[in-house]
Amino acid sequence: MIEHKIIFAGPTGAGKTTAIGQVSERPPVSTDVINSDARYNKATTTVAIDFGEITLDAGEKLRLYGVPGQHRFSFVWDIAARGALGVILIADNSLPEPMKELQFYLDGFASFVKSGAAVVVVNRLETHPSPSQEDYVNMLIARGTPLPVCACDPRKKEDVLTVLDVLLTVC
Amino acid sequence: MHDDSMRLWRESPVFKAVCRAEMDELRNSTPSVQAGIIATADGFDVADVCVNDTYSPARLSAMASSMMALAGAVAREVEYPNCESLIVESSGGKTIMMSLPGTDGRLVLLVIADNSASFGMLLMHARQCAHRIQKRLNLTTDGAAES
Numbered sequence: 001m002i003e004h005k006i007i008f009a010g011p012t013g014a015g016k017t018t019a020i021g022q023v024s025e026r027p028p029v030s031t032d033v034i035n036s037d038a039r040y041n042k043a044t045t046t047v048a049i050d051f052g053e054i055t056l057d058a059g060e061k062l063r064l065y066g067v068p069g070q071h072r073f074s075f076v077w078d079i080a081a082r083g084a085l086g087v088i089l090i091a092d093n094s095l096p097e098p099m100k101e102l103q104f105y106l107d108g109f110a111s112f113v114k115s116g117a118a119v120v121v122v123n124r125l126e127t128h129p130s131p132s133q134e135d136y137v138n139m140l141i142a143r144g145t146p147l148p149v150c151a152c153d154p155r156k157k158e159d160v161l162t163v164l165d166v167l168l169t170v171c
Numbered sequence: 172m173h174d175d176s177m178r179l180w181r182e183s184p185v186f187k188a189v190c191r192a193e194m195d196e197l198r199n200s201t202p203s204v205q206a207g208i209i210a211t212a213d214g215f216d217v218a219d220v221c222v223n224d225t226y227s228p229a230r231l232s233a234m235a236s237s238m239m240a241l242a243g244a245v246a247r248e249v250e251y252p253n254c255e256s257l258i259v260e261s262s263g264g265k266t267i268m269m270s271l272p273g274t275d276g277r278l279v280l281l282v283i284a285d286n287s288a289s290f291g292m293l294l295m296h297a298r299q300c301a302h303r304i305q306k307r308l309n310l311t312t313d314g315a316a317e318s
Contacts, residue, residue, distance in 0.1 A: 029248070031240035033212040034277060036177030043172050047214055048237040048244070072214055072233040 003061045005083055006167065007112075008050070009105050010090035012040050012069035015123045015154030017050050019090070020064045022157045023164070024052025028064075037070075047073060049080055054164075062164065077108050086117035086171040088163055090154065091136065093128040099139050106145065113145045119167045121152040177211040177277050189307045190218035197300040198222070203288035205264070207300070208281040209271070210235045217278065226283070235268050235281040242268075243276075258294075265290060267297050273305040280304070 050066030194207030
């Protein structure tokens with residue numbers, strides 16, 4: 001059986017845990033704890049990894065790893081990224097400067113981003129239409145790392161499956 | 172939506188002083204202890220005493236919270252009710268992480284020690300330190316909230 005490891009990364013509150021929870025066949029392994037950081041309006045936050053599994057129609061098995069968004073947990077990114085096929089970078093368009101925020105994760109997963117083994121996903125585009133999907137595409141071209149950009153609601157299973165499909169196509 | 176108790180502890184000079192005093196006591200009773208750090212469950216450092224100033228309490232706090240969360244996930248996976256402590260054994264020494272009793276997993280005590288003391292003594296003294304902090308935390312919780 002072919003197995004692939006996929007990483008979900010992006011800012012705190014972007015929807016990484018939600019996305020994995022939507023598609024995982026079994027209840028995901030969760031390392032969410034109570035959040036004490038007033039900058040984020042959320043009750044819990046991931047501090048180690050989320051882990052979910054999904055088997056595709058072709059028999060491929062995907063192991064889905066979500067990593068914490070906060071910069072202080074960047075050491076987890078390197079550990080989780082070992083042996084991964086590709087990375088899904090979720091941008092949160094409700095942030096004041098979502099594209100600027102995304103740069104940190106583009107740099108944090110630079111080897112995947114440079115080799116094209118990554119997809120940029122824009123969440124909350126319906127409620128926060130700017131920057132547009134095209135703005136993201138142009139920003140990625142301008143920085144010399146063109147990547148597919150998808151609009152996605154991580155609460156919708158079909159959306160997340162589509163993104164996984166796009167990532168497997170480019171990897 | 173965020174939880175303020177951990178932030179209040181983090182920002183309370185009284186609470187930090189109590190933690191440092193008790194971790195100093197741990198170091199005095201157990202010279203193998205190289206560092207003691209109190210971290211929040213979401214990875215912020217609250218207080219530390221470090222013999223070795225190359226240690227970064229901020230980085231170690233983030234790591235301790237990740238480790239405790241992962242260990243808790245392992246415990247849940249095998250249907251054990253909780254994870255109280257976690258031990259990293261190495262040729263260089265031992266690292267113990269434990270939930271501070273009475274904080275509902277909101278605070279973690281990290282103890283770093285070399286191999287010069289017996290592990291049993293180290294673990295016992297670390298637990299006693301955690302319980303002393305708990306006792307004084309109950310006494311100072313209101314003060315911490317006001318600070």
